[in-house]
Amino acid sequence: MLVIATAGHVDHGKSTLVRALTGQNPDRLAEEQRRNLTIDLGFAWTTLDTGEEIAFVDVPGHENFVPNMLAGIGPVPAALIVVAADEGWMPQSAEHLAALDALHVRHGILAVTRSDLADPAPARSQALSEIGATSLGRIECAAVSAPTGSGLGPLRRALARLARGMHPPDASAPVRLWVDRSFTVRGAGLVVTGTLAQGRIEIGDELVVAPQGTRAKVRGIQTLERATDSVTGVARVALNLRGLTRQDVRRGDALLTPQRFLDTTQCDVRLHETAVTVNRLPSTLMLHIGAAVRPVHVRPLGEDTIRLSFAPALPLHIGDRALLRDPGRHRIIAGVTVLDVRPPQLRRRGAAALRARHLTTLSGTPTEAQELARRQLIRRPELEAMGVTVTSAPVTADWLVDPDYWQDLSRRLIALVSDFTAARPHSEGLPAETARQKLGLPDLALLKSLVRPPLVLHYGRIVHGSAELPEPLARSVQQVSDVLRRAPFRAPEAQELQRLHLGEGELRRAVRAGLLLCLEGKIALLPDAPRRALVRLRLLEQPFTVAEATGALDTTRRVSLPLLRHLDGRRLTRRLEDHRREVV
Template sequence: MQVIATAGHVDHGKSSLVTALTGMQPDRWEEERRRGLTIDLGFAWTTLPGGRTVAVVDVPGHERFVGNMLAGVGSVPAALVVVAADDGWSAQTAEHVAVLDALGVRDALLVVTKSDLADPAPVLADVRARLAETSLGDVPGVAASSRTGDGVPAVAAALEELLAGLPAPDTTAPVRLWVDRTFTIRGAGTVVTGTLAAGTVRTGDRLALAGRDVVVRGLQSLGQPVEAARATARVALNLRGVAVEDISRGDALLTPDAFRSTGELDVVLVHPAQRLPAELVVHVGSATVAARVRPLDDATVRLRLGGPLPLRVGDRLLLRDPGTRTVHGADVADVDPPELRRRGAARVRAADLTAGWDADADLARRQVVLRSEFVAMGWPVPSGATEVGRWLLAPGLADELAARVPAVVARYRQLRPLEPGPPTAVLRSALELPDAELVAGLVRPPLALRDGRVVATDSGLPEPVQRAVTGVLARLAVEPFAAPDTEALAAAGLGPRELAAAVRDGQLVRIADGVVLAPGVEDRARRALAAVPQPFTLSQARQAWGTSRRVAVPLAEWLDARGVTERLPDATRRLR
């Protein structure tokens, strides 16, 4: 399916043309039908002779309902511009075309209606020339009469050709469905409708709506229930988890965590403007929100929105001055802009934005950012970025920070020689990182991350401590289970801190407080016990190990805890 929007004056027969094409009356309200005046958005659809399905969003043409008109065209990729042969170009036509131009719409079909009342050729020529000066460019034109039916088949054929040339939508993109209608259905609950411009919606999907989760319990497209709808499509979603009074036109259903809600953003105007009012109205999708304006220069503007919107870099906004009805197109350049505190900061920011602001430049400014947040802003991940866990680092930053790590480690060990190296929290603070998780990506050989610390793989104990440990190991080589007592260790210069350092360095094994043995003690103890009849008593184990009760008791419990031995109910043990 493809979707188009109508545009044109209230008296130019838009709704009649839609009815002639689709056989459906797009005006939904009794007042609209009584007055012959489109007030709100209307919807109709048909299958063209070539087999292509098209949905039409019929927007109001009267100047009083321009807000509703903008809600209808915001998510639609193509337009049907309708002008009457007996009237021609009008102020409302100009206003609608200005909107299409500001939105950057490039695909359209011109239909000159009421061809039975006047020669359509002059109007066709005049309007095509005017449209050629806008983003629409060289627009094909067809004359038709909704009353007689003349030209309606030609309109259908021209629509076929127009729709065939539209770019394929990205059906894998995150969903951002701008709501244009809300209502309830007895037995079903809350229903919303909108134009799905990108992505795919499925029954059972969980979507985000104004900070809450909702579930798609039912889905329709063109009045028929479907399990999935792919862009571009008109869809109606039956939602679970939200009351109809809590949702309105302009809200958006979003793929969770795929968009960043922002109240302040920088935009680049499509056409520079020397003077802008202090306040404008921002239109995007079906949303309308007031905004305070801070021009950075003639081409760039900072907007402070009256309410947050889920926007991405590259979104096209329409800025409207309600007083003069002037419209400006603007492209979102940054949804999380920097503060402008210093004199001249606005001028520098404007120069950055107009120089070609892109993902590389944005990441270079932020330096370190969560990958999910960066992508939610609308940026692709730069090819030169470094990814560490959940984080992105600007190109070159990881190498720059990694070069500072050895000095931090050396200083820490100088102050605390008995510790193997600084904890990751110390590195995080020293390098001013937002998360200790980043440290893992900055540690390079001969440094390594071990047990939450950054250590030198070739580092050892201070020389006096190493001499004392070597002496202990020499004695244990002769008597493996004769652990020296606390007094002997202290006499050798091995207090609690020195022993802890030796254990961390892997040179001693701590069995209990004040009891240390040589590495490999587990295998030696197992071999000694294998020669003892099973099960065995603590006394038999002590004799097999040739040690005192001071060592045998904690050693036996240590082996139990490691699963080497099993203690039985009668206090004997056996090897597992």
């Protein structure tokens, strides 16, 4: 389907031309029909002889209704620019074209109406000259007369060629349907309409209403007044939503695929198509995107970059196109490209200038590598909600990390462990939580993923697993290990440890090296003793007594009690009120 918005000066025959092409009157309001003046958005459609479906969004041309016009053209990928032969290029023709250019609309057709009343050549020549200097470039033109039907055939053929030349959007892309109408139907409930630019909607889908954040389930879909089970963009759609009223959804709200857009009240943007320098911009302007409009506070940053602040929030992606308008002067100020939907705060002196230099490196076309380099560390759903396609695997859970930053964190962690060990030679290692805080990591799981050889994580502490022990100490530890491999829970007695010169300090060094596990002082076991113990304890009838555990482990209470308390502390076993235990 080709969805195309009309554009042009008031009373140049936009609605009349749409009516001649479709047989439908796009002016649906009684006041519009009485005054013969389009006030709000109108809609009509037709199927061409060649089979292409064309849906028209008819917008008002009067300067008093420019916000309504912008709500109509915002989500639409193509325009039918209408210029009357007997009046030629007019002020609202220029403003409508400026809006199309600001939104970077690249597809369109020029229709010179009233060609039965005046020679269409002068109007066509001037209009094509004006249009050619914008994002639309060179477009087809047809001279028409709606009352006589002259030129409608060539215009229909031009529309068919335009429809065939449009690239189909991504049906798997997230849905963002800007609502341009909201009304209730007796027996059905709330119905909203809009132009679906991309993605797919099916009956039963749950969508998020932005900015409210409420959920809505799709109970019915119509496109061009035909009921359907699903629809893909580009298309004019009407959705029957369950559980909401007309007060819950208004023009300018958006229906979104859950978790695929980031609601934001600030964004950094680059200006296009503007003759106004950044420092001369008014401090307050109106931002138009899709069918939404927001008053925004403007903060200049660089030569062509500014920060916009607004409320309520908007669901934005990096790369979105929008426009700024000065309602007091009745003119389009600039088109903008969204560069960042989660910009950093600018609190320090010189932060704005530094931010401006950084923004010069951004194109508005987000890549995963570029965004990870900028943000260093981010959750995958949040990055996808910014409009970034993610292909790399998380380092842990859903955390994505810039590779260079990850390597730097690894080097810093090794240095932290080395410094901690040097300052506390008899400690059991650097506490993992302390390391997380010093590295500024938001999640302990990230810290655990960083612990790789030569580092080892033992019971919440990080040690150098590859640390070499002095030869005499290494021989003593090896003798203990040999005994424990034969009888895993027969920990050496204190006299045996003394004979081997394994005091408290020597045992801690063995623990830091990942060679032993020490419980409550001098109960030395192999590091995998807890895992081996659980294997045996699971074979017991649950719950079990200390005596039963001691027998299953083939040891004494001197070892079994500290080991059970260790398992309790790691929540691998649970102590009950009757002093029995069970494996969790």
